[in-house]
Each structure stands twice: as C-alpha cells, then as structure tokens.
Amino acid sequence: MTKVDAHTPLLGRLERYYDAVPRAAARVEEHGSLTLFVREGPGWPYYARPALRPDAPPPGAADVRAVRARQRELGAPEAFEWVAETTPGMRAAVEEAGLQVSEHPLMARDAAAPLPGPHPLVRVLDARDPFLAAALALPYVAFAQPGTAVGSAGGAELSAMVVERAGDGSVPEHQERIRAGRLVLAAAVEDGVVLCSGMHLPVGDVTEVAGVGTLPAARRRGLGLAVTAALVSEAVASGISTVFLSAGDDDVARVYARLGFEPVGTAMIASASED
16 A cells, blocks of 8 residues: 555545646656646646655655745746645645645545536636637736735736737747647636636546636626536546546635535645745
C-alpha cells in the first residue's frame, strides 16, 4: 500500500491525479519533499505540492523555502497546494516558511446523484468555437472581483481582456488541448457575450472541474451551477467515474451539493503575503 492509499482509496486517486495533470504542460523539478511544476507556455501558472514518490521525506520548512526561492527566480507565483488529510504536516511547514494558508472544501460527486437538464444558454465549446477566446479570458475578469456578489465588470471588461490576451498564445494552446481530449470547456453565452465559463481536465477516468467563473455583472443567475452541470454531464457521458472540485468556501460548497458533490477532504492553498 502506498502512502496516498493509506488514507482512502478516493484520496489516493486524487493525489495521483494532482501529480499527473500538470505534467502535460509543465516541467517537473524535485526539491526534497516537494515537486515543483513549472508551466511551459501560456496559461495559469502551476504550483508546488508534496512529492508523490514513495521515498519522499515528510515536508519541511527548508524545502518550502528552497522552492519559494526557485519560484521567485522563475518569476512564478509562490504557490503551494496539497490535501490536508493526506499530508497533515504540510501546513506547519509552509507557515514556518512564512506563507499564508487557506482551506477549501474538497468535494467529489456521488455518481448516482441526478443532474439537471441542459440550460438554454450553456454549451460545450469545440476548438473552433468563436467564443473560445472570450471563455478563456473570462476567469481573469471574474476572479479579479472574487465572491458571489453582483459586481460592475461585464461585457466591456471582458472584451478588453480578450484584446489584452490576444497575443499570449493561450487560444491555440487550449485548442490543442481540446482536440487531444485533455480539456473540456463550457460556457454560458447570451446576446453574443460569454457570461460564465469553466472547464474540466480529464486524466484517465478522473477529472477536476476547475476555473468556473461568472462575469460579476451576471452573477446570481445560476450560471455557474449550470456550467458546472454541463461539464459534469459531459464527463459522465465520456465514461469518467470520478468527478471532483474544490469549492471556494462553505457557501459555494452548498451550491455544488445540489449537483451531488459531497465533502471528501480539505484542499489547502498557501501563498505569499501581498504586503
């Protein structure tokens, strides 16, 4: 039995997924007890996490400091992610190294739970969809105003973000991932404007729903839930048996529970203070 399977079979599967999913787009560096994923090409930067290899030592503050120095050298965010239940000593190590820690509900979906029918505004996008660029740019607008309250940013801000990111190479990179079956993107579109988007990232028969964001001006319309439902439906139809996600907080977790997601652990994120 490996160290990840010593907790629960499900958490063991998620640990192997977390280790596998960045490798298609990242360079891997081993730093003692930690694995650092360095993104190569456009897209959201990756993170460091506890090494999955069986001989990896317990996480320590010295390794965290070494990885932080390497991340600064690379110009990458000083970001660390792990699951509390599988690596309980990681929190003490990152806090000793001076990082701030946040906790998020880790949820997996009950495969027997029913799903709502299709939403009239929501569809899965293929690699040639004309709204692909806007769907990829939307999280940068949505996550700049975190939370669930209705905000001011809308279609004009999204259009500006599409222009800002037009030359970063993210659209062709994501087109390749969609064609290869490594990414599925869904969006809610109304009157020619993408209001909400999200993705799932399959590896074998496990996938994570991630990056679900809604334009602040379009919040409180159930679009995030509808996009998530479309992604889950696509994953189930594709034969994926384990669908999971990390909720932003307990309030968001209660929304995802309506789609059959249940708490299975605690996703931990550590980052440098912005002070």
